[in-house]
Amino acid sequence: MDGALTLTDTRSDRGADTPAAVLDCAGLTRSFGDRLAIDDVSLRIAPGETYGLLGPNGAGKSTTIRMVCGLLTADAGTVTVAGLPMTPGAPARALVGYVPQDVALYPDLTARENLRFFGHMYRLRGKQLAERVAEVLDLTGLTDRGGDRVESFSGGMRRRLNIGAALLHRPTLLVLDEPTVGVDPQSRHAILDSVRAFGAAGMAVLYTTHYMEEAERICDRVGIIDHGKLIAEGTPRELVAQVAERDRVELTATGNLPGFATACAALTGVTHTDSGDGMVTLLVEDGRAVLPAVLDAAERADIAVRSVQVVEPDLESVFLHLTGTSLRE
Amino acid sequence: MHPALTIAGKDLRQRLRDKSAIVLGLLAPLAIAALMSFAFGSAQTFHLDTAIVDEDHGELAAAFTSMLSSDDLSDLVTLVPATSRADAESKLDNGEVAAVFVIPAGFTAAAHGGGAVPVTVLGTVDQPVATQVGTAIANAFVARFNAVRLSVGVAVAGRTPPSDALVADAARAALPEQVVARSAGTRPLDAISYYGPGMGIFFTMFATGFTARGYFAERANGTLDRITAAPVGPGTVLAGKSLATFGYALASLTTMAVVTTLVFDAYWGPPAAAGALIIAISLALVGLTALVIAISRTERQADGLAGIATFALVLLGGNFVSLSMAPAALRTLALFTPNGWAMRGFTDLSTGAEASAIVLPLAAMLGFTAATTAIAMFLIRRTVTR
CATH class of the missing domain: 3.40.1710 (abc type-2 transporter like fold)
Structure with a gap:
């Protein structure tokens, strides 16, 4: 991506009676057949707040988002946006900007045609539509390419336009479903800056990711979801405080890693262990103090250690602490 | 503009940028109609x-x-x-x-x-x-x-x-002539006046497959989610997609009528009556498209279903062979096909029948449209957001 999207503060446009919570999900539950995908999830997002829904793949992030956007009905629970219930065809939809995980644009239409089309879907017309299309093209840095077909765009340009299409109608709530999956580091950096700007401009943002560093960087509050349940919620600082001063020790190694992890669990000062993908992750009270014992255990278990990293407490540690597994794909 | 019209306009724009639409919508029916007229036209003399x-x-x-x-x-x-x-x-x-x-x-x-x-x-x-x-x-x-x-x-x-x-x-003292062969109208039916509408309708029926496949392609690439996340009703997308079929069929059949009339001297009937039949069959294809989308679950299913429907209808409806030469059972089955009624109407008009002769075909086609659309809307409302 060439640069971050920039946004001006639109809070003054919304009037003085904006409710305290832009998004209010209460008791959302959804099953697919016998599988309980979402289990009694409740969350609230205030104006200008960026809320990160953090969880591994398959945890229920996208299902939650689809219910928030009215793309999926809940078996139980309610979704309200600015006090309006989210039902099929409901006015609440006009308040939500939805950014799908994959680029959802028409490659054989130009950028301007795509924006005009999606603007029409949000009932923008005439001069207002033309102005918003021009503004979004400017916002995404695509003014010069507005007449070009999307199929001729780079991946970063498509990503920007994908987000821009959700901003046409000045949504009160912006919902982004893992917008950085498969994105190069530069574009990812720019997207995160943009999301940060949306929140600063007064927009409520619901952002799903399975990258804990993204959540730490841009989110005011984070909800950790696993197996369809919201297992923790708070600011990144509050969540990290749950694991006190525990460090995370990550060893890249070969050998019987599950056996090695079990052996480490018996060591003094080790509170949680996890293994997989050629890596053993330990949650420990003092990384530096426990490291010699860990390396001894590796030697005894005939484990070839390739690298060791001691990490200060972060959301990854929180997830490990709460679920007993690390937040890897 | 209603979102359904916007969706239809977008689909038509995409369709027209695809050269195959021009081939299937005009060139192919024109060529096949001309060939069949050449092949079977001599049977008239x-x-x-x-x-x-x-x-x-x-x-x-x-x-x-x-x-x-x-x-x-x-x-x-x-x-x-x-x-x-x-x-x-x-x-x-x-x-x-x-x-x-x-x-x-x-x-x-x-x-x-x-x-x-x-x-x-x-x-x-x-x-x-x-x-x-x-x-x-x-x-x-x-x-x-x-x-x-x-x-x-x-x-x-x-x-x-x-x-x-x-x-x-x-x-x-021989008896005067007792048997005179006459068609419903006053003109002989020439081959191009039969195969012009026949091939035009046949090829426009492929639009049902394009549109249905397009619906599922949009679902796969996420644009359908993006549209349905907007404040549009659950039937709006279906209506928009189906209306694109209407626009395509209307443009294709109208162009076929004008070109075959000017180039091959075909006679589709009085313009107003022929236009009414073109609109009616185009509407019938809207209903058919909606039904194919509503019944299908995947792009492949939609493709297969649309193909089966197209070929079954054109064979039963007499687009290739006049039903006058078909067994009675086939003529009866043709009464259940919108294209069969359209061919009946066009045949009557091109042989000089009064415009009132198309009242029944129009009613039948509109009935088909209403029935298929109602079923499709019922099914789509049940499945959306489920």
Whole structure:
């Protein structure tokens, strides 16, 4: 991506009676057949707040988002946006900007045609539509390419336009479903800056990711979801405080890693262990103090250690602490 | 503009940027209609080249030859001279003639004596219709002779003395023509006026498949989610997609009508009535498209279902072969197809029938549209957001 999207503060446009919570999900539950995908999830997002829904793949992030956007009905629970219930065809939809995980644009239409089309879907017309299309093209840095077909765009340009299409109608709530999956580091950096700007401009943002560093960087509050349940919620600082001063020790190694992890669990000062993908992750009270014992255990278990990293407490540690597994794909 | 119209406009724009739409919507039906008209158009102007082998040399054989070369049959029959039976059979084998009449020796004498020495009609398997027409001509001649003989026999039985004058009077007393072939209208149906609409409708029916596949492609690439996340009703996307079919069919059939009329001298009927039929069949395709989308679960299912529906309907509806030549059961089944009703309406109009002749076809097509659309909307409302 060439640069971050920039946004001006639109809070003054919304009037003085904006409710305290832009998004209010209460008791959302959804099953697919016998599988309980979402289990009694409740969350609230205030104006200008960026809320990160953090969880591994398959945890229920996208299902939650689809219910928030009215793309999926809940078996139980309610979704309200600015006090309006989210039902099929409901006015609440006009308040939500939805950014799908994959680029959802028409490659054989130009950028301007795509924006005009999606603007029409949000009932923008005439001069207002033309102005918003021009503004979004400017916002995404695509003014010069507005007449070009999307199929001729780079991946970063498509990503920007994908987000821009959700901003046409000045949504009160912006919902982004893992917008950085498969994105190069530069574009990812720019997207995160943009999301940060949306929140600063007064927009409520619901952002799903399975990258804990993204959540730490841009989110005011984070909800950790696993197996369809919201297992923790708070600011990144509050969540990290749950694991006190525990460090995370990550060893890249070969050998019987599950056996090695079990052996480490018996060591003094080790509170949680996890293994997989050629890596053993330990949650420990003092990384530096426990490291010699860990390396001894590796030697005894005939484990070839390739690298060791001691990490200060972060959301990854929180997830490990709460679920007993690390937040890897 | 309603979002459904916006979706339809977007789909049409995408369709027109795809060159295959022009090929399928205009060039292909035009080419196939022209080819089929060329192939079957000659059936409208049947002509029989024939030869006579007169082994009788009697007055009745002469009368038969005279009848074949008369002005009455000059448009239908051309007599090709043959010197002998072998010569005539040779001409039949090499295709110079399509049928040969052999009048055997003793034909006249047998007829006067009340006996029977039949005329033989020689034909080829390549041209069975020519053989049938030749047989019909010979039968007609014999029937007329028998009528005269019966008349004279009755007169003689009534004690009128037999004479040449009596025979001549009996021959002149033939009944006036009792059977006249007419179509529903006042014009003969020419091939291009049949195959123009037939092929136009056939190829526009492919639009149901394009649109249905497009719906599922949008679902796969996420744009459908993006649209349905907007404040539009659950049926809006379906309506928009289906309306794109309407626009495509309307444009394609209208262009076909104009081009075949100007280039091939086709007659689709009075413009207003033909236009009404074009609109009605285009609406019927809207309903069909909506139904295919609502029933299908995947792009592949939609593709298969649309293909089956298209070919089943065109075969039952008579787009390729006139239903007048089809078995009664097929003609009955055609009543359940919108294209069958459209073809019926276009055929009536192109043969000069009154505009009122299309009232029933219009009603049938609109009924089909209403039924399929209602079912589709019911199904789509049940499945959306589930």
